[in-house]
Amino acid sequence: xxxxxxxxxxxxxxxxxxxxxxxxxxxxxxxxxxxxxxxxxxxxxxxxxxxxxxxxxxxxxxxxxxxxxxxxxxxxxxxxxxxxxxxxxxxxxxxxxxxxxxxxxxxxxxxxxxxxxxxxxxxxxxxxxxxxxxxxxxxxxxxxxxxxxxxxxxxxxxxxxxxxxxxxxxxxxxxxxxxxxxxxxxxxxxxxxxxxxxxxxxxxxxxxxxxxxxxxxxxxxxxxxxxxxxxxxxxxxxxxxxxxxxxxxxxxxxxxxxxxxxxxxxxxxxxxxxxxxxxxxxxxxxxxxxxxxxxxxxxxxxxxxxxxxxxxxxxxxxxxxxxxxxxxxxxxxxxxxxxxxxxxxxxxxxxxxxxxxxxxxxxxxxxxxxxxxxxxxxxxxxxxxxxxxxxxxxxxxxxxxxxxxxxxxxxxxxxxxxxxxxxxxxx
Amino acid sequence: xxxxxxxxxxxxxxxxxxxxxxxxxxxxxxxxxxxxxxxxxxxxxxxxxxxxxxxxxxxxxxxxxxxxxxxxxxxxxxxxxxxxxxxxxxxxxxxxxxxxxxxxxxxxxxxxxxxxxxxxxxxxxxxxxxxxxxxxxxxxxxxxxxxxxxxxxxxxxxxxxxxxxxxxxxxxxxxxxxxxxxxxxxxxxxxxxxxxxxxxxxxxxxxxxxxxxxxxxxxxxxxxxxxxxxxxxxxxxxxxxxxxxxxxxxxxxxxxxxxxxxxxxxxxxxxxxxxxxxxxxxxxxxxxxxxxxxxxxxxxxxxxxxxxxxxxxxxxxxxxxxxxxxxxxxxxxxxxxxxxxxxxxxxxxxxxxxxxxxxxxxxxxxxxxxxxxxxxxxxxxxxxxxxxxxxxxxxxxxxxxxxxxxxxxxxxxxxxxxxxxxxxxxxxxxxxxxxxxxxxxxxxxx
Numbered sequence: 001x002x003x004x005x006x007x008x009x010x011x012x013x014x015x016x017x018x019x020x021x022x023x024x025x026x027x028x029x030x031x032x033x034x035x036x037x038x039x040x041x042x043x044x045x046x047x048x049x050x051x052x053x054x055x056x057x058x059x060x061x062x063x064x065x066x067x068x069x070x071x072x073x074x075x076x077x078x079x080x081x082x083x084x085x086x087x088x089x090x091x092x093x094x095x096x097x098x099x100x101x102x103x104x105x106x107x108x109x110x111x112x113x114x115x116x117x118x119x120x121x122x123x124x125x126x127x128x129x130x131x132x133x134x135x136x137x138x139x140x141x142x143x144x145x146x147x148x149x150x151x152x153x154x155x156x157x158x159x160x161x162x163x164x165x166x167x168x169x170x171x172x173x174x175x176x177x178x179x180x181x182x183x184x185x186x187x188x189x190x191x192x193x194x195x196x197x198x199x200x201x202x203x204x205x206x207x208x209x210x211x212x213x214x215x216x217x218x219x220x221x222x223x224x225x226x227x228x229x230x231x232x233x234x235x236x237x238x239x240x241x242x243x244x245x246x247x248x249x250x251x252x253x254x255x256x257x258x259x260x261x262x263x264x265x266x267x268x269x270x271x272x273x274x275x276x277x278x279x280x281x282x283x284x285x286x287x288x289x290x291x292x293x294x295x296x297x298x299x300x301x302x303x304x305x306x307x308x309x310x311x312x313x314x315x316x317x318x319x320x321x322x323x324x325x326x327x328x329x330x331x332x333x334x335x336x337x338x339x340x341x342x343x344x345x346x347x348x349x350x351x352x353x354x355x356x357x358x359x360x361x362x363x364x365x366x367x368x369x370x371x372x373x374x375x376x377x378x379x380x381x382x383x384x385x386x387x388x389x390x391x392x393x394x395x396x397x398x399x400x401x402x403x404x405x406x407x408x409x410x411x412x413x414x415x416x417x418x419x420x421x422x423x424x425x426x427x
Numbered sequence: 428x429x430x431x432x433x434x435x436x437x438x439x440x441x442x443x444x445x446x447x448x449x450x451x452x453x454x455x456x457x458x459x460x461x462x463x464x465x466x467x468x469x470x471x472x473x474x475x476x477x478x479x480x481x482x483x484x485x486x487x488x489x490x491x492x493x494x495x496x497x498x499x500x501x502x503x504x505x506x507x508x509x510x511x512x513x514x515x516x517x518x519x520x521x522x523x524x525x526x527x528x529x530x531x532x533x534x535x536x537x538x539x540x541x542x543x544x545x546x547x548x549x550x551x552x553x554x555x556x557x558x559x560x561x562x563x564x565x566x567x568x569x570x571x572x573x574x575x576x577x578x579x580x581x582x583x584x585x586x587x588x589x590x591x592x593x594x595x596x597x598x599x600x601x602x603x604x605x606x607x608x609x610x611x612x613x614x615x616x617x618x619x620x621x622x623x624x625x626x627x628x629x630x631x632x633x634x635x636x637x638x639x640x641x642x643x644x645x646x647x648x649x650x651x652x653x654x655x656x657x658x659x660x661x662x663x664x665x666x667x668x669x670x671x672x673x674x675x676x677x678x679x680x681x682x683x684x685x686x687x688x689x690x691x692x693x694x695x696x697x698x699x700x701x702x703x704x705x706x707x708x709x710x711x712x713x714x715x716x717x718x719x720x721x722x723x724x725x726x727x728x729x730x731x732x733x734x735x736x737x738x739x740x741x742x743x744x745x746x747x748x749x750x751x752x753x754x755x756x757x758x759x760x761x762x763x764x765x766x767x768x769x770x771x772x773x774x775x776x777x778x779x780x781x782x783x784x785x786x787x788x789x790x791x792x793x794x795x796x797x798x799x800x801x802x803x804x805x806x807x808x809x810x811x812x813x814x815x816x817x818x819x820x821x822x823x824x825x826x827x828x829x830x831x832x833x834x835x836x837x838x839x840x841x842x843x844x845x846x847x848x849x850x851x852x853x854x855x856x857x858x859x860x861x862x863x864x865x866x867x868x869x870x871x872x873x
Binding site: 142 | 469470471472473474504513516517520521522523524525526540541542568569570571572573574576577579580583584585688689690691692694725726727732735736739742743763765766795796799800802803804806807809810811812813
């Protein structure tokens with residue numbers, strides 16, 4: 001019982017250094033010369049939660065325009081410049097950050113740095129690409145307007161976070177996108193794209209001096225700080241209710257969840273282990289997979305995990321099952337969650353869950369782009385470079401007492417907030 | 428904007444057929460029982476990707492038993508005499524590994540990604556289930572329900588998927604590529620334990636399999652472990668031959684239309700019957716790779732520039748070519764109209780772009796950009812052992828050789844403006860193609 005069954009190595013396989021450039025830009029670096037390429041990932045804390053009122057999708061639209069022309073290069077000239085050297089630069093927007101990534105062959109690093117500098121510092125946000133990218137977002141919204149899985153996710157977030165930015169779609173709505181004016185995006189860029197909000201990971205065939213030059217070139221001239229709106233903590237609503245969204249399809253698509261622990265909570269890591277036991281991994285190790293798919297053949301996919309943001313954290317899961325058996329699937333899921341709440345977790349499950357989480361961590365670091373992404377992700381979660389080692393030590397240290405206490409805190413009375421898209425026969 | 432053809436888990440082969448460069452350390456050999464082995468060393472992280480590919484996919488499903496290759500893929504996780512009831516999966520989960528499997532038209536593959544010290548254990552389990560599978564009706568029946576739910580989720584509830592199935596079924600009038608990988612619902616319903624076991628006995632043999640190990644290992648270690656675990660399996664004679672009925676020369680341009688009330692954004696696609704790497708003349712599939720990139724690879728491609736940027740008829744447009752196929756394959760074009768533009772207008776505009784391309788050919792600078800990009804892809808691929816393993820596996824399982832994979836960048840470089848133009852004129856002939864329209868319900872259609 002007291003024998004530690006999980007022994008993570010005390011050092012990481014990735015050698016990361018936290019550095020500061022001559023002009024004061026902080027970045028994390030992993031040098032690796034096995035393949036002649038360089039990956040860089042960066043993020044500015046902010047993101048879709050900063051969309052102006054009534055303009056959901058604005059930050060996502062902005063991110064879609066940053067590679068659509070910069071400096072004296074219009075959209076097509078910028079894209080051709082990337083293509084000529086097979087340089088990849090792209091941007092994306094999440095709830096709490098807006099970010100981007102660059103990948104280049106090491107021999108084209110100079111040109112890649114110039115183009116990245118332009119995109120970050122001098123995006124043109126021209127009228128023509130603005131209209132085009134907005135229309136592309138509109139088309140995507142129409143494309144998924146009656147897609148059960150997209151509908152279920154949208155409805156669920158709106159249900160649990162009414163009146164909060166987290167309840168709104170990051171891609172906006174047809175109405176909110178139509179309300180966005182191009183001039184506003186310039187203002188949004190000034191608020192969001194600043195040195196103060198920036199986190200960077202650099203990986204690949206590049207040494208410290210060259211990496212420092214690259215980040216200085218791309219980021220040192222940005223304004224020191226922006227003007228982020230205060231985002232309130234998001235209260236969780238709708239527990240204990242089921243909302244049915246009508247759609248004439250043979251299956252019912254179910255999304256469920258309940259509030260969970262914030263990242264800063266001392267029991268957060270234990271909650272990750274519990275969620276993994278409940279509905280993580282790709283198969284038989286997950287209780288929901290065993291009960292819903294393996295034993296009863298109710299669904300092809302079923303899962304649950306903790307979704308953690310700067311101002312909310314929740315357990316979120318889903319499945320898709322035939323409409324005649326939607327009630328049965330929901331009952332099986334609810335029973336498993338209640339069992340976890342009532343101390344049903346076994347020592348064997350806990351140890352196996354911990355072993356999986358510890359053992360699979362290195363698989364997140366097996367390509368340059370994935371490593372760069374992890375370096376930024378770890379920074380956004382508020383950790384230092386030691387997290388690469390500490391994370392597994394923390395998982396391994398979760399005891400049965402921790403797990404029991406955390407199960408009570410996370411699963412509580414087992415109440416869920418549920419959305420079902422389709423025409424379930426009973427629920 | 429993503430293409431309308433993606434099918435997670437059901438593997439429609441990697442879009443395009445870009446493959447890695449050099450792969451200098453790649454070693455291949457054969458065990459005495461006929462098993463092909465490929466080793467792709469990558470020492471950067473202490474992990475390995477262990478894959479077994481079988482040279483049979485949905486195109487080898489017996490008549491009336493569509494979906495059996497994919498159904499068996501599911502059943503392969505049900506346990507053996509030596510390791511019953513999910514022991515393999517639970518062991519992988521316990522060591523923090525990942526596993527999955529996928530079925531394509533021409534192959535079925537199983538893989539695990541684990542810390543390097545577990546390679547031998549993965550081989551032991553995987554070799555065991557090459558011959559030791561145990562199936563009962565109690566196991567088969569609920570899993571068939573799972574597959575039916577999978578089909579309902581990915582196909583029956585999704586008009587995009589319905590259109591893709593209709594286009595493929597129309598393009599291939601005779602060859603089994605026209606049947607969905609997952610199978611038709613009414614045939615899946617009747618697949619039995621006996622069907623699964625008969626299929627398993629026929630195809631799951633060492634001669635028919637390819638073992639690929641990528642990661643922190645070397646040829647010597649892989650040979651030793653492979654001989655220990657896979658070498659025990661008795662040879663079964665020759666690998667099954669893949670004789671599928673071939674397509675006749677196509678003569679009819681075809682249009683298929685799916686109307687569905689769930690559709691709010693119409694979309695357009697066209698699929699041409701084209702040679703694969705195996706069936707084409709030397710260099711022909713590389714030329715089609717370049718052609719697909721010129722026409723529809725990203726924002727500087729011809730279709731995107733003309734239809735999206737200049738004419739403002741589309742919000743998305745692109746092309747790709749599926750060169751890794753055992754038999755004649757597909758060259759795709761796709762587009763999504765701007766709100767208010769009809770699919771007939773879009774269809775005509777695509778044909779205008781193709782006609783002008785076939786008159787004028789590619790600009791020299793555009794051709795150079797396309798080649799630069801494709802050759803760079805081969806270097807980028809070396810950053811991912813999982814990608815490399817998958818590319819080598821898909822190539823070998825569709826009749827290519829290691830050398831074909833390694834020399835791909837050179838053959839891309841050798842592609843000329845004339846050969847690209849000739850390929851476009853020869854293969855992008857509407858008589859070889861099916862066009863698909865996805866539209867709202869008829870009474871809603873404008």
